[in-house]
Amino acid sequence: MELLKKYQILFNKYLEEHPFNGVPEELYEPANYIMKLGGKRLRPAMVLMAYELFKDDLEKALPIAMSVEVFHNFSLVHDDIMDEALVRRGKPTVHEKYSSNTAILSGDVMLVLANQVLFEIQETASILPLIRVFNRTAIEVCEGQQMDMNFETRQNVTIPEYIKMISLKTAALLAACLEMGAIASETDAQNIKNIYNFGLNIGIAFQLQDDILDTFGDPKIFGKKIGGDIIQNKKTFLILKALEVANSDQKNRLSNLMNTPTKDENKKIQEVTELLRQLNIPDLAEQEKEKFKEKAFASLAKINIPESRKLPLTQLAEIIIGRKV
Amino acid sequence: MELLKKYQILFNKYLEEHPFNGVPEELYEPANYIMKLGGKRLRPAMVLMAYELFKDDLEKALPIAMSVEVFHNFSLVHDDIMDEALVRRGKPTVHEKYSSNTAILSGDVMLVLANQVLFEIQETASILPLIRVFNRTAIEVCEGQQMDMNFETRQNVTIPEYIKMISLKTAALLAACLEMGAIASETDAQNIKNIYNFGLNIGIAFQLQDDILDTFGDPKIFGKKIGGDIIQNKKTFLILKALEVANSDQKNRLSNLMNTPTKDENKKIQEVTELLRQLNIPDLAEQEKEKFKEKAFASLAKINIPESRKLPLTQLAEIIIGRKV
Numbered sequence: 001m002e003l004l005k006k007y008q009i010l011f012n013k014y015l016e017e018h019p020f021n022g023v024p025e026e027l028y029e030p031a032n033y034i035m036k037l038g039g040k041r042l043r044p045a046m047v048l049m050a051y052e053l054f055k056d057d058l059e060k061a062l063p064i065a066m067s068v069e070v071f072h073n074f075s076l077v078h079d080d081i082m083d084e085a086l087v088r089r090g091k092p093t094v095h096e097k098y099s100s101n102t103a104i105l106s107g108d109v110m111l112v113l114a115n116q117v118l119f120e121i122q123e124t125a126s127i128l129p130l131i132r133v134f135n136r137t138a139i140e141v142c143e144g145q146q147m148d149m150n151f152e153t154r155q156n157v158t159i160p161e162y163i164k165m166i167s168l169k170t171a172a173l174l175a176a177c178l179e180m181g182a183i184a185s186e187t188d189a190q191n192i193k194n195i196y197n198f199g200l201n202i203g204i205a206f207q208l209q210d211d212i213l214d215t216f217g218d219p220k221i222f223g224k225k226i227g228g229d230i231i232q233n234k235k236t237f238l239i240l241k242a243l244e245v246a247n248s249d250q251k252n253r254l255s256n257l258m259n260t261p262t263k264d265e266n267k268k269i270q271e272v273t274e275l276l277r278q279l280n281i282p283d284l285a286e287q288e289k290e291k292f293k294e295k296a297f298a299s300l301a302k303i304n305i306p307e308s309r310k311l312p313l314t315q316l317a318e319i320i321i322g323r324k325v
Numbered sequence: 326m327e328l329l330k331k332y333q334i335l336f337n338k339y340l341e342e343h344p345f346n347g348v349p350e351e352l353y354e355p356a357n358y359i360m361k362l363g364g365k366r367l368r369p370a371m372v373l374m375a376y377e378l379f380k381d382d383l384e385k386a387l388p389i390a391m392s393v394e395v396f397h398n399f400s401l402v403h404d405d406i407m408d409e410a411l412v413r414r415g416k417p418t419v420h421e422k423y424s425s426n427t428a429i430l431s432g433d434v435m436l437v438l439a440n441q442v443l444f445e446i447q448e449t450a451s452i453l454p455l456i457r458v459f460n461r462t463a464i465e466v467c468e469g470q471q472m473d474m475n476f477e478t479r480q481n482v483t484i485p486e487y488i489k490m491i492s493l494k495t496a497a498l499l500a501a502c503l504e505m506g507a508i509a510s511e512t513d514a515q516n517i518k519n520i521y522n523f524g525l526n527i528g529i530a531f532q533l534q535d536d537i538l539d540t541f542g543d544p545k546i547f548g549k550k551i552g553g554d555i556i557q558n559k560k561t562f563l564i565l566k567a568l569e570v571a572n573s574d575q576k577n578r579l580s581n582l583m584n585t586p587t588k589d590e591n592k593k594i595q596e597v598t599e600l601l602r603q604l605n606i607p608d609l610a611e612q613e614k615e616k617f618k619e620k621a622f623a624s625l626a627k628i629n630i631p632e633s634r635k636l637p638l639t640q641l642a643e644i645i646i647g648r649k650v
Contacts, residue, residue, distance in 0.1 A: 104407060116460040116461075127453060143347065143348065149426065
C-alpha cells in the first residue's frame with residue numbers, strides 16, 4: 001500500500017532501533033520474533049496519521065505507535081495459543097516455534113511493555129490520558145475476544161451482539177490508535193472524540209469487509225483461503241443476516257450445512273456461498289458496511305481542519321474497507 | 326496471623342464492595358473466583374502497613390492494595406497453567422475449573438485491571454509514579470518466572486543466579502507493595518528507597534525460608550507436603566549450596582538422586598534430606614537468610630520515624646521469615 005509507506009518506514013526504523021533486549025533472552029526473543037514478522041503496520045500508521053492531522057513532528061508519536069503494535073502482537077500471541085493456530089504471516093506461531101508456556105509468558109511481558117513504552121512520550125502531560133485509553137482498550141479487546149469465544153457455542157447470536165463483539169475485538173483498538181495519536185498532538189477534546197468515532201466505525205466496516213472477502217473475495221487478492229469462516233462455522237455478519245432474512249426452508253438448510261460435519265470442504269463452501277448469494281447477502285452486507293462508513297465520515301467531517309490534511313486518513317479508510325470483492 | 330487481621334478485614338471488605346462486574350461475565354467470573362479463594366492477603370497488608378508508616382488514613386491506599394492482589398492472582402492463574410497445577414488453596418485452579426483458554430484470557434484482563442485500578446487513587450499526583458513501579462515490577466516478575474523455567478533444564482545454576490531469580494520472581498513484588506504504599510503516603514524519596522530495600526531483602530529471606538520449610542519444615546505447620554521441591558528436583562538454595570560444599574562423592578550421590586527417576590518418593594526425600602543434613606545445609610541456609618534479614622532491618626532503621634510505628638512491619642517480617650523449622 002503506497003499510502004502507508006512513509007509511516008511504515010518511520011515505524012520500522014524506530015522498531016529496529018528499539019528491540020526488546022532485556023534478560024533472560026528466552027523471554028524477549030519470542031517478542032522480537034513476532035514483532036519482526038512484519039505485517040502492514042496498520043495500527044502504528046493510524047497513530048501517526050491521527051497525530052499528523054494536527055501536528056507535523058510525527059516522530060514524537062512513535063512511542064505510541066510502538067505501544068499499539070506491541071499490544072496488537074501480544075493479542076496475536078495469546079489468540080494463536082487459544083486458536084491452536086500453527087502459522088502466522090507464513091511463519092510458525094510463537095507457541096509453535098517455542099512452547100505454549102513461553103508464548104503465555106512472553107505475551108504477558110509484551111502486554112506490560114506496551115503500557116510501559118508510553119512513558120517515552122516527551123509531552124509528559126499526555127502520558128496519563130494515554131495510559132487510561134490504553135487500559136480501557138486492552139480491557140475491551142479481551143471482552144471482545146471472550147464474546148467471540150462465547151458465540152462459538154451459542155445458537156441465538158443477534159446482529160447487534162455481533163456488531164458489539166467486533167466493535168470490542170477489532171474496532172476498539174483501531175479507534176484507540178487514532179485517539180491516542182490525537183491525544184499526543186494535544187488537540188481539543190471534541191476533535192479527539194470525533195477521530196475516535198471515525199476510527200470505531202471504520203473499524204466495524206473493516207471487519208464487515210473482512211467477513212465479505214472471506215467468503216466472496218478474490219483468492220488472488222485476499223491472501224487467505226476463501227471460505228475459511230464457512231469451514232469454521234463462524235457466525236459472521238453474513239451468516240447472521242442470512243438467518244434473519246431466510247425463509248424457514250432456507251434457514252433449515254443453512255443450519256444443517258453448519259451443523260453437519262463434512263468431509264468435502266469445498267462442496268460445503270460452495271453450497272453455503274450459493275445460498276448466501278440467493279439471499280442477496282453480498283448486497284445486504286455492503287449496505288451495512290456503508291452505514292458504518294457514512295457514520296465514520298460524518299465524524300471526520302466535524303473536525304475543523306483543511307480537508308487536505310485529512311487525505312491520508314480518508315484514503316486509508318477507503319482502501320481498508322473498500323477493497324473490491 | 327493476628328497481626329494481619331486488621332488489614333485483612335479492611336481489604337476483604339473493599340474487595341467485596343468492588344467485584345469485577347463487567348461483561349461478558351465468562352471473562353470476569355474466573356477473576357472473581359480466584360480473588361475470592363482467599364489467602365493471607367499478605368501483599369495488600371504490606372501496602373497498607375507501608376502507608377501506615379507515614380500516614381493514618383490507610384483506606385486511601387486500598388486501590389493499591391487491590392492492584393497488587395489482582396496482579397498476584399493474575400500471576401497465579403497463568404503460572405498454574407504453565408505448571409499444570411490442579412489445585413490452588415484446596416480448590417480447582419482456574420484452568421481446571423474453566424479451561425486453559427479462559428484462564429489465559431481472564432489472566433490477561435486481570436493484568437490490565439491491576440494497572441487500571443491505580444487510577445482510583447485520590448492523590449492523582451501519585452498515579453503516574455505508581456504505574457511506573459507497577460510496570461517495572463510486572464516485568465521483573467515475568468523475568469523471574471522465565472529464569473525459573475530456564476533453571477529446570479540448566480545444570481550449572483549458581484547461587485547468585487538463584488538469588489537473582491527469587492529477587493525477581495518473589496521479592497520484587499513484596500518490595501513493590503511497600504514502595505507503592507510509601508509513594509501513596511507522599512513521603513520522601515529516601516524513605517521510599519529504604520522501605521523498598523527492606524521489602525526486597527525480606528522477600529529474599531522469605532523465599533529462602535520457604536525453601537528451608539519445604540524440606541525441613543513441620544508438616545503440621547507448613548501446610549504443604551514436605552519434600553515437594555525434592556520430588557520436583559527443584560534447584561533451590563538448599564540443593565545449590567549442597568552442590569557447592571559437597572565433596573565429589575557427595576556431589577555424585579546428590580546428582581544421582583536428582584537425575585534418577587524413582588518410584589519410591591518417600592525414600593528419595595529421606596535420602597536427599599539426610600545428605601543435606603550431613604552437609605550442614607539447614608545451618609548454612611539459616612545463615613544466608615540471616616544475611617538478608619540483617620540487610621533488610623538496616624534499611625528499615627534508616628527511616629526516621631518512631632520505632633513504634635514500625636512495629637507491625639517488623640513483626641510481620643519476623644513472622645514470615647522466622648517461622649520455626
